[in-house]
Amino acid sequence: MSLEVFRFTVDPVDQGKRLDAYLSERTPFSRRRIQEMIREGAVRVEGASCPRDRRLRAGESVEVEPPPPGEAAPRPQHIPVKVLYQDRHLAVVSKPAGMVVHPAAGHLDGTLVNALLAALDDLAGVGGVMRPGIVHRLDKDTSGLMVVAKDDATHLALQDMVKDRRLRRSYLALVHGVPTTRLGTVEAPVGRDPRDRKRMKVISSGRPAITHFEVRESFPEAALLKVDLVTGRTHQIRVHMSYIGHPVVGDPTYGKRGRLEGELGLRRQFLHAYRLAFFHPEGGEEMVFEDPLPEDLSEALERLRSTSFRR
Known part of the structure; x- marks a missing residue:
């Protein structure tokens, strides 16, 4: 079952407000349910998941994509995916065209997340149940490189890099x-x-x-x-x-x-x-990856x- 996706742009009057408080005023969900969805990765600010106490800035986009009731966590699936590099903190992978990045209504299986849960160790739960490890996204029919986090500290650090334009x-x-x-x-x-x-x-x-x-x-x-x-x-x-x-x-x-x-x-x-x-x-060294057409x-x-x- 597909639920309504809520999208907002933060007004100047809401500058500095906590994410969970902001959404409890604008959606039909309780603050507790909103906090659960934030933990599950169903809430994104500027396209990235974040903690519930995140303070909002004017002009930021906020999106809530509620999972269907009773939706199970993504299951590992042995789908071929090219892993260019991995260590205990992160992995760099090449997403093929035609593959959705994470489960959502209409795409509960066969996603990059399903493939990564089978291909990588220690990924489940990082950054949210439904989008483990996901830092940034590619459109379904766009192919190419993505970096995936394997622990919470790395996930937050990579999200900051996206936000600060260092990725x-x-x-x-x-x-x-x-x-x-x-x-x-x-x-x-x-x-x-x-x-x-x-x-x-x-x-x-x-x-x-x-x-x-x-x-x-x-x-x-x-x-x-x-x-x-x-x-x-x-x-x-x-x-x-x-x-x-x-x-x-x-x-x-x-x-x-x-x-x-x-x-x-x-x-x-x-x-x-x-x-x-x-x-x-973690180490501070420059990482550069290229993936041919x-x-x-x-x-x-x-x-x-x-x-x-x-x-």
């Missing part, structure tokens, strides 16, 4: 058309589309969002971009690229499927989180190279 994430994206400059920045606020709550859009009431891009290769009808996220809003790259007139190839939500997608054999958006860099929360995107790119005259 550096780079993507490869194929977009329609060719930007007029080799290097560019899109700085435009992103928020929920008031006419379709499942979509995001550039909107004045949205949260600040910054995306840098660099043209790596250009073709007559498309360009391969390296994209760096400064902020990490939901669907940010896809929304920003569409906003500047260069939607991600294969994106059914913010672009449209056309002749190019058919010629390249693309069945999903050409977007891959290929590079992840951060300083280890998966087979479907690599084949599409080679097909484009073989049929186009590069500029």
Whole structure:
């Protein structure tokens, strides 16, 4: 059974209020139930789970996704997932396209969390029952690198890195058309589309969002971009690229499927989180990981190279 998802933006008058107190005033749940959902990872501030006594700041987004009554904790499932690195504090994994990150209504099994519970030790319960170890997310049809925490202290430290923009994430994206400059920045606020709550859009009431891009290769009808996220809003790259007139190839939500997608054999958006860099929360050493394009995107790119005259 799917329950209503509650979404709020913190007003200046609520600056400094405790998370559990704030939600008890705005949802039909008791403060005790809200605290339980916070522990289960069903409450997120700026897309990340956090403690119940977290003090809110004006403009932050708060989301409550109540689990269905009686929903069991995710079960380990032996689903292939590539683990690039792990130690006793964290792991770096590559999520395949088509896989949801964590269980939710309509996706109770077959998620990355189910796979990680079987592949990694000491993960259950870290950061919430339903989203153990999850620090940041990727869209279902976006592939690539994610870092996963294996203890609570590391989970909090990595979340702080996301919030303070010290977790550096780079993507490869194929977009329609060719930007007029080799290097560019899109700085435009992103928020929920008031006419379709499942979509995001550039909107004045949205949260600040910054995306840098660099043209790596250009073709007559498309360009391969390296994209760096400064902020990490939901669907940010896809929304920003569409906003500047260069939607991600294969994106059914913010672009449209056309002749190019058919010629390249693309069945999903050409977007891959290929590079992840951060300083280890325990030892302080710099950790840099890269993940090559998966087979479907690599084949599409080679097909484009073989049929186009590069500029």
